[in-house]
Amino acid sequence: xxxxxxxxxxxxxxxxxxxxxxxxxxxxxxxxxxxxxxxxxxxxxxxxxxxxxxxxxxxxxxxxxxxxxxxxxxxxxxxxxxxxxxxxxxxxxxxxxxxxxxxxxxxxxxxxxxxxxxxxxxxxxxxxxxxxxxxxxxxxxxxxxxxxxxxxxxxxxxxxxxxxxxxxxxxxxxxxxxxxxxxxxxxxxxxxxxxxxxxxxxxxxxxxxxxxxxxxxxxxxxxxxxxxxxxxxxxxxxxxxxxxxxxxxxxxxxxxxxxxxxxxxxxxxxxxxxxxxxxxxxxxxxxxxxxxxxxxxxxxxxxxxxxxxxxxxxxxxxxxxxxxxxxxxxxxxxxxxxxxxxxxxxxxxxxxxxxxxxxxxxxxxxxxxxxxxxxxxxxxxxxxxxxxxxxxxxxxxxxxxxxxxxxxxxxxxxxxxxxxxxxxxxxxxxxxxxxxxxxxxxxxxxxxxxxxxxxxxx
Numbered sequence: 493x494x495x496x497x498x499x500x501x502x503x504x505x506x507x508x509x510x511x512x513x514x515x516x517x518x519x520x521x522x523x524x525x526x527x528x529x530x531x532x533x534x535x536x537x538x539x540x541x542x543x544x545x546x547x548x549x550x551x552x553x554x555x556x557x558x559x560x561x562x563x564x565x566x567x568x569x570x571x572x573x574x575x576x577x578x579x580x581x582x583x584x585x586x587x588x589x590x591x592x593x594x595x596x597x598x599x600x601x602x603x604x605x606x607x608x609x610x611x612x613x614x615x616x617x618x619x620x621x622x623x624x625x626x627x628x629x630x631x632x633x634x635x636x637x638x639x640x641x642x643x644x645x646x647x648x649x650x651x652x653x654x655x656x657x658x659x660x661x662x663x664x665x666x667x668x669x670x671x672x673x674x675x676x677x678x679x680x681x682x683x684x685x686x687x688x689x690x691x692x693x694x695x696x697x698x699x700x701x702x703x704x705x706x707x708x709x710x711x712x713x714x715x716x717x718x719x720x721x722x723x724x725x726x727x728x729x730x731x732x733x734x735x736x737x738x739x740x741x742x743x744x745x746x747x748x749x750x751x752x753x754x755x756x757x758x759x760x761x762x763x764x765x766x767x768x769x770x771x772x773x774x775x776x777x778x779x780x781x782x783x784x785x786x787x788x789x790x791x792x793x794x795x796x797x798x799x800x801x802x803x804x805x806x807x808x809x810x811x812x813x814x815x816x817x818x819x820x821x822x823x824x825x826x827x828x829x830x831x832x833x834x835x836x837x838x839x840x841x842x843x844x845x846x847x848x849x850x851x852x853x854x855x856x857x858x859x860x861x862x863x864x865x866x867x868x869x870x871x872x873x874x875x876x877x878x879x880x881x882x883x884x885x886x887x888x889x890x891x892x893x894x895x896x897x898x899x900x901x902x903x904x905x906x907x908x909x910x911x912x913x914x915x916x917x918x919x920x921x922x923x924x925x926x927x928x929x930x931x932x933x934x935x936x937x938x939x940x941x942x943x944x945x946x947x948x949x950x
Contacts, residue, residue: 508686550606553720562614565614584680585612590669698756771885776882815872819877823876823881841879843874844870886902
């Protein structure tokens, strides 16, 4: 953004450096669990809160829209708060909000807590990644960013669904939120002990409240339209049409306001002067559609159409996590040790993801885990090759002045790509299955609620 961040010389011990990285990765795991809690816990939460699908949707809308807003606001917060303290505060806020969410079945309170979780998650992801770039030289970034991706990308796509499925079957959905609390405490403790980067600061520039309000309205409208459009048959529903109009108007006004601000607005427009950043931003947007779209559809399809238990549905994606991590480590080795340029693995990642999505598009109600496994494994390996590369391409040549802003914008693009990917899958690829998924989730919620009422009565 506007403040020049320079790291004061500090020679961290290997133990302190390891604690810092471990704390950041564990902090990202709290967001991974919180962000995916609705993928398998949807039916159970609806049954326990007695919420209608429309009321329940606000749990997802609140989290996602505030996470996007957190991505945008994080750079300005880093200008004003030392990054390590900011990440600790966001991690503790995440843990507290999840702990409270585990102790209530009141829908209104759950929505409020999801809003807190979303904003905290967006801030800690940007702050944590920015800390790694601030604390370590460029030569060590491949392995560090691979470790960060394990918490921020691999965990929500593969590991978290498996954990959540097991907790739902063996305990209840509240234990998903409870599991975040010890992670948040350990992560905050490690970050408190570790020596973080100490940036020297100049006075931060005035915060662009008008621009922030406009982009917040835009992101909220985009989240609602993309996540709820398929349910309401898109523009056949007046609220979808009006929110689309409002969102587009707010976006156009925001862009005009940023141009008139002449470099003093909310968004650092100099980022788009970098060809590397623009290329990585576009690829991340498309890859986000494949990552989040498939991560949503595969478990939902398995539970509601293939009649998998939550545990089996969660474990369906788990094997791809091993290949995802393996691909990240292979790519990090090639780039850090063999000095292979990051762009070299991008075509392979894209081709593997495209092949996996094509294979998964042929899944039917007669498919089983074995039929889908080859495509799922291919998806994991392709995503691992792709995500580390585009991260290093995007941020490798940015300076400390605008790197945090670039990280926030990059994550915003990836999350919006994910929203569009889910919407597209529901509208185009999964249209014949959408009714079955909705019916299956509704029946599952009613059955779980009935069993719990019987258990309490006995």
